[in-house]
């Protein structure tokens with residue numbers, strides 16, 4: 234059992250606008266071992282990094298990601314909502330991100346945002362991008378949508394996947410296994426010792442989101458979960474250092 238890996242959730246999203254290059258660069262600078270990011274598809278089928286289906290919250294645009302081409306989305310300001318310091322920051326494509334990520338000594342979690350809109354072919358499109366950039370061997374692909382997990386394994390059974398959930402159910406580990414998922418990603422309130430044991434017995438990694446509070450970080454380290462997703466990777470690293478002593 235290795236140490237709990239720290240994934241920067243949407244990048245170092247407490248310090249910079251989520252899912253943008255500054256947030257990813259700050260995560261790398263902080264020493265996070267991994268990055269988690271969310272993928273949606275544009276009207277012209279370009280995978281882009283943005284959490285919401287709608288542009289309203291994190292850009293100066295209106296309406297849905299899927300109704301705009303990538304060239305249209307690139308013109309939007311995806312930073313000012315966070316701070317005027319980031320007014321020149323835009324939405325990036327998965328390809329742009331991977332060009333940078335490829336050179337980082339980090340692991341990756343791509344979350345397919347298919348729980349609200351089931352973007353046609355998103356699994357294939359994302360798979361091809363990861364393959365092209367040769368990062369499949371250090372990527373886990375997750376989704377709240379079971380169909381995305383199944384479809385990903387139909388494309389290539391060797392891809393590492395994780396079923397993502399915030400819903401408590403007794404047979405969670407069995408259910409995730411039945412989908413073919415390799416790992417389980419859960420909301421922090423579902424975490425208990427029993428689940429950690431069940432996952433490890435089933436040879437699955439267990440990762441927890443979103444872990445921003447010191448008490449929850451400590452609980453995760455104590456229970457030896459495999460990874461946490463945090464908006465504050467620098468703090469999580471510091472607490473992990475203290476815990477290891």
Ligand code: G3P
Nearest residue numbers: 269271344375418442462
């Ligand atoms: O992948 C973990 C976590 O990001 C799932 O929830 O809403 O933050 O994408 P959300």
Ligand code: MG
Nearest residue numbers: 269270271344
């Ligand atoms: Mg996410």
